[in-house]
Amino acid sequence: MSRSRHQGVRSLVFIVVLAVASVAWVTVAGHRPLLGLDLQGGVSVILAPTEEASSDSLDQAVAIIRQRVDGLGVAEPEITRQGDTIVVQIPGVDDTERALELVGQTAELRFRPVLSVVEEAQLQAIAGASPTTVVPGATTTTSSSGDATTTTTAGSDSSTTTAPGGATTTIDAPSATDEVGFALVEGELAAAQVASTTVPPTTTAPGATTPPTTTTTTTTTAAAGVPTTTAPDGAAPPTTVPPIDADAILAQYELTAPGADEAEATVVLGEYDDDNNLVRRYELGPAGLTGEALESASATLQGTEWTVLPIFRSGAEGIDAFNGLALQCNGQQPTCPTGQLAITLDSRVVSAPSVNAAQFTRDQVVISGSFDEREARDVALVLNYGALPLELEAQQSQIVSATLGSDALAAGLVAGVVGLLLAALYMILYYRLMGVVAVLSLTVSAGLLWALVCWLGETQGLALTLSGITGIIVSIGVSLDTNVVYYEHVKEDVQHGRTVRSALDRAFSPAFSTIVKANVASIIGAGLLYVLSVGSVRGFALFLGIATVLDLVAAWFFMRPMSMLIARSRLAQERPGILGVGRPREAS
Amino acid sequence: MGAVGRLLRGESDIDFVRVWRATTAASALAVILSVGALVTGGLNLGIDFEGGVVWEVSAPGVSTEEARDALATVGESGAKIQTVGADVLRVQAGPQTDEESAAVVAVLVDLSGAEAGDVSISTVGPSWGQEITDAAVRALIWFFVVIAAYLTIRLEWRMAVGALSAVVHDIIVSVGVYALFDFEVTPSTLIAFLTILGYSLYDTIVVYDKVRENQARAGTREPSDRLMSRSLNETVMRSINTTITTLLPVGSMLVVGAGIMGAVVLKDFSVALFVGLLLGAYSSFFVAAPVVVLLHARDPQEKARRERAARVDGRAAERDRDVGAPADASPIAERPTVFSTGHPPRPRKQGKRR
Numbered sequence: 051m052s053r054s055r056h057q058g059v060r061s062l063v064f065i066v067v068l069a070v071a072s073v074a075w076v077t078v079a080g081h082r083p084l085l086g087l088d089l090q091g092g093v094s095v096i097l098a099p100t101e102e103a104s105s106d107s108l109d110q111a112v113a114i115i116r117q118r119v120d121g122l123g124v125a126e127p128e129i130t131r132q133g134d135t136i137v138v139q140i141p142g143v144d145d146t147e148r149a150l151e152l153v154g155q156t157a158e159l160r161f162r163p164v165l166s167v168v169e170e171a172q173l174q175a176i177a178g179a180s181p182t183t184v185v186p187g188a189t190t191t192t193s194s195s196g197d198a199t200t201t202t203t204a205g206s207d208s209s210t211t212t213a214p215g216g217a218t219t220t221i222d223a224p225s226a227t228d229e230v231g232f233a234l235v236e237g238e239l240a241a242a243q244v245a246s247t248t249v250p251p252t253t254t255a256p257g258a259t260t261p262p263t264t265t266t267t268t269t270t271t272a273a274a275g276v277p278t279t280t281a282p283d284g285a286a287p288p289t290t291v292p293p294i295d296a297d298a299i300l301a302q303y304e305l306t307a308p309g310a311d312e313a314e315a316t317v318v319l320g321e322y323d324d325d326n327n328l329v330r331r332y333e334l335g336p337a338g339l340t341g342e343a344l345e346s347a348s349a350t351l352q353g354t355e356w357t358v359l360p361i362f363r364s365g366a367e368g369i370d371a372f373n374g375l376a377l378q379c380n381g382q383q384p385t386c387p388t389g390q391l392a393i394t395l396d397s398r399v400v401s402a403p404s405v406n407a408a409q410f411t412r413d414q415v416v417i418s419g420s421f422d423e424r425e426a427r428d429v430a431l432v433l434n435y436g437a438l439p440l441e442l443e444a445q446q447s448q449i450v451s452a453t454l455g456s457d458a459l460a461a462g463l464v465a466g467v468v469g470l471l472l473a474a475l476y477m478i479l480y481y482r483l484m485g486v487v488a489v490l491s492l493t494v495s496a497g498l499l500w501a502l503v504c505w506l507g508e509t510q511g512l513a514l515t516l517s518g519i520t521g522i523i524v525s526i527g528v529s530l531d532t533n534v535v536y537y538e539h540v541k542e543d544v545q546h547g548r549t550v551r552s553a554l555d556r557a558f559s560p561a562f563s564t565i566v567k568a569n570v571a572s573i574i575g576a577g578l579l580y581v582l583s584v585g586s587v588r589g590f591a592l593f594l595g596i597a598t599v600l601d602l603v604a605a606w607f608f609m610r611p612m613s614m615l616i617a618r619s620r621l622a623q624e625r626p627g628i629l630g631v632g633r634p635r636e637a638s
Numbered sequence: 639m640g641a642v643g644r645l646l647r648g649e650s651d652i653d654f655v656r657v658w659r660a661t662t663a664a665s666a667l668a669v670i671l672s673v674g675a676l677v678t679g680g681l682n683l684g685i686d687f688e689g690g691v692v693w694e695v696s697a698p699g700v701s702t703e704e705a706r707d708a709l710a711t712v713g714e715s716g717a718k719i720q721t722v723g724a725d726v727l728r729v730q731a732g733p734q735t736d737e738e739s740a741a742v743v744a745v746l747v748d749l750s751g752a753e754a755g756d757v758s759i760s761t762v763g764p765s766w767g768q769e770i771t772d773a774a775v776r777a778l779i780w781f782f783v784v785i786a787a788y789l790t791i792r793l794e795w796r797m798a799v800g801a802l803s804a805v806v807h808d809i810i811v812s813v814g815v816y817a818l819f820d821f822e823v824t825p826s827t828l829i830a831f832l833t834i835l836g837y838s839l840y841d842t843i844v845v846y847d848k849v850r851e852n853q854a855r856a857g858t859r860e861p862s863d864r865l866m867s868r869s870l871n872e873t874v875m876r877s878i879n880t881t882i883t884t885l886l887p888v889g890s891m892l893v894v895g896a897g898i899m900g901a902v903v904l905k906d907f908s909v910a911l912f913v914g915l916l917l918g919a920y921s922s923f924f925v926a927a928p929v930v931v932l933l934h935a936r937d938p939q940e941k942a943r944r945e946r947a948a949r950v951d952g953r954a955a956e957r958d959r960d961v962g963a964p965a966d967a968s969p970i971a972e973r974p975t976v977f978s979t980g981h982p983p984r985p986r987k988q989g990k991r992r
Contacts, residue, residue, distance in 0.1 A: 088903070098769070135769070144755070445766040446686070449759040453696055453752075454726065458901045465895030465904060469887030476882060517826065520907045523891055527884025528840075534883060535844060538876035564847040567792055568840040574784055575836015582777040583829065590829060590907075 058611030065607035072501035084507030086515030091452030092141035110435040157396035159341025159436020162334035163386035321399040338375040341436025349426035356426035362412040369412035379405040462519040482630030488533035495604035518589035525597030536561040554617035654867040661924035672814020684824040687767030697750030698725040722900040800929035804921035826906035838918025862934035
């Protein structure tokens with residue numbers, strides 16, 4: 051008995067310390083529950099595709115929306131996919147109308163000829179430097195309309211040199227010949243290519259892994275020998291180049307606002323790395339064609355190199371339009387002086403390969419470069435998305451004003467506190483001392499719940515909504531029920547002649563078994579709701595589920611040992627009536 | 639005090655077998671009325687099911703009449719206008735164009751003296767309701783399957799059937815309540831309701847678990863109707879208390895949160911929870927329990943048990959006549975039936991205790 055008493059005390063200490071420590075921890079760490087936008091005001095939209103959509107394109111749409119919302123610069127927007135719908139929650143945004151508009155737009159994939167490119171690092175250097183100190187390397191690349199000829203000698207992939215960052219990509223027509231990297235001149239050769247490429251590239255490729263190798267070599271040479279990097283003591287060029295006007299360059303490369311990114315306009319768009327940092331800026335000509343020209347795209351391993359194989363639609367809207375652009379770029383005509391063709395999605399440059407042939411067949415286009423597998427797949431995903439852009443429709447949108455939000459929060463809190471007090475009062479009146487135990491047990495699980503809600507909000511971005519608060523209020527009842535089930539069991543045993551002490555001991559395990567059965571049913575209900583529903587409902591189910599689990603924890607670690615300790619106390623021996631679980635029959 | 643006092647002391651002795659006759663009739667009537675109300679009146683579906691817009695703004699001192707007149711000037715005479723809580727004006731109308739919506743916002747800004755940013759707007763597309771309904775139906779089907787499996791494993795199949803019959807009863811009658819009183823059905827309603835199904839099983843499971851416990855003690859000799867009735871008597875206070883402790887917070891949500899402070903979502907939730915909780919408590923006693931007894935009645939062994947019980951009762955009645963005391967004057971535990979289950983329980987061996 052003394053051993054079990056020790057265990058009881060240990061368990062009590064454990065749970066109380068855990069509860070106090072976790073509350074203290076979130077308090078010290080400054081974690082607070084993340085309030086849903088129905089409580090703090092903001093915009094919430096539930097979007098659904100107008101047509102059947104693949105999982106990939108939904109994910110892509112989520113990524114696009116996230117970029118757009120990030121552009122708004124609000125704190126903690128939440129964009130999640132729930133089944134076939136996309137839920138966007140933007141708390142505390144000022145221009146709600148604009149936010150709504152922005153989120154619902156359909157993203158278009160475009161092919162734009164590259165007029166010029168500048169590395170972001172160079173641009174920053176220019177911005178930082180005074181106009182007289184000229185960064186030599188910069189001029190060669192930034193002089194946009196400037197001498198494309200100088201950089202594109204010998205038909206080599208000189209354009210790739212403008213992008214030393216490693217994202218050098220080229221569009222090749224796959225062939226088994228070595229000339230791949232070179233600009234092939236139209237007609238007959240294209241025809242020849244068609245002939246040679248009637249054999250799928252994969253079969254011919256093994257013998258000639260040349261396409262990748264050529265590109266890699268150009269890349270390496272480029273990286274090594276190109277003065278475009280900010281090396282201030284670059285070669286001769288500085289002398290020939292007049293001092294540049296930094297302001298003019300900065301103005302020239304000012305990024306076009308997403309709203310002004312019209313297909314027909316000349317725009318400046320950025321390319322971003324994985325961490326969403328701007329890497330380089332492209333000055334781009336009018337879009338020659340959109341993603342509609344594409345049929346599909348895939349990423350494949352050719353030899354040792356990951357490549358992307360887009361397949362165009364046939365006809366004027368498809369491959370012909372692409373070839374129109376290819377011709378311009380391959381010939382480095384004034385409309386496409388760099389020879390590069392940028393693929394843009396939602397005002398971002400995804401990739402800007404240089405075009406290595408003037409004529410392509412619709413299913414024989416290869417985009418190669420220093421892709422790793424993930425990059426190649428990403429580009430393929432983007433192309434696929436562009437081929438069938440997801441048109442999203444707002445199923446439900448909500449703009450909650452900050453005042454109404456805080457009113458709702460107050461209502462939820464007050465209702466919760468009043469409900470809690472009433473229920474606690476009832477428990478204490480009915481079960482007396484054991485009622486107090488029940489209330490303490492509830493306090494313990496409430497402490498744990500608070501810490502968990504704060505923690506989830508802080509680390510998982512899980513917001514507490516009004517429906518979540520409702521779930522928690524309901525869980526008060528669930529928690530107290532646990533105590534009721536146990537106490538009534540005790541009472542019944544006492545009725546049948548047990549002493550209070552022995553009944554408190556004995557009744558726990560059958561009562562706990564009942565509680566587990568019943569709580570599991572509740573958790574199943576909440577779990578199903580969480581998995582199968584959308585939007586605010588999930589908050590309700592989630593927090594009800596969590597509270598139910600915590601209730602089991604509190605019952606086991608707190609209610610049980612606490613009851614046992616009371617059962618063994620002198621008080622219980624002397625005045626069993628105070629326990630509120632009935633008197634032994636002799637006394638009645 | 640007598641009956642209530644006995645109830646409070648956990649000594650209730652209600653003949654549930656007899657009560658069931660009345661309640662079954664009542665349940666059947668309620669189901670019929672519900673279906674009738676649903677067919678004739680239909681449900682009052684919120685905008686989420688039909689598509690439309692709701693505007694809310696805090697507008698102290700503005701009456702719904704003033705709002706109605708003002709809104710009529712922008713062609714929104716058909717809008718539904720309410721005040722919720724102390725001073726929140728709520729306007730509800732069918733699908734709107736952006737211009738129409740902006741006009742309403744302008745009117746509300748005029749009326750309330752607030753700024754445009756203070757107006758909450760909730761827009762719902764016409765297909766959203768369908769989506770929500772589909773999700774709810776999907777959740778419901780899964781709920782039935784998973785709960786049936788769970789109860790069959792943890793208890794027995796008859797109890798799974800009984801519990802789910804109770805759930806079906808709850809669903810039909812609460813739909814009836816919504817149709818009859820013309821409460822508005824919103825997605826929150828559906829959801830709260832689905833959750834309460836899980837929760838309404840709570841009482842049922844507590845009762846069933848008691849039956850299993852008693853069965854284990856008494857062996858299989860007691861007829862199932864008596865076993866059930868006895869178990870219900872032993873759990874009645876438990877069920878009343880669990881229901882009260884849950885209804886108190888929910889009621890507070892309804893009265894304080896929704897009624898006094900005007901949080902509409904709280905109202906949607908709490909009305910559904912309130913109705914669901916009451917029905918759940920009722921059905922665990924008066925639907926779930928008799929269904930299990932009914933299913934047992936088909937068991938051939940059950941017949942033998944009942945005959946045996948009748949013989950024993952006959953002997954006990956004779957004895958009682960001899961002694962001259964009415965049979966029901968003594969508490970259950972003292973009843974001279976063979977099924978009185980070895981209470982007081984024998985003390986456990988010390989060694990078994992942890």
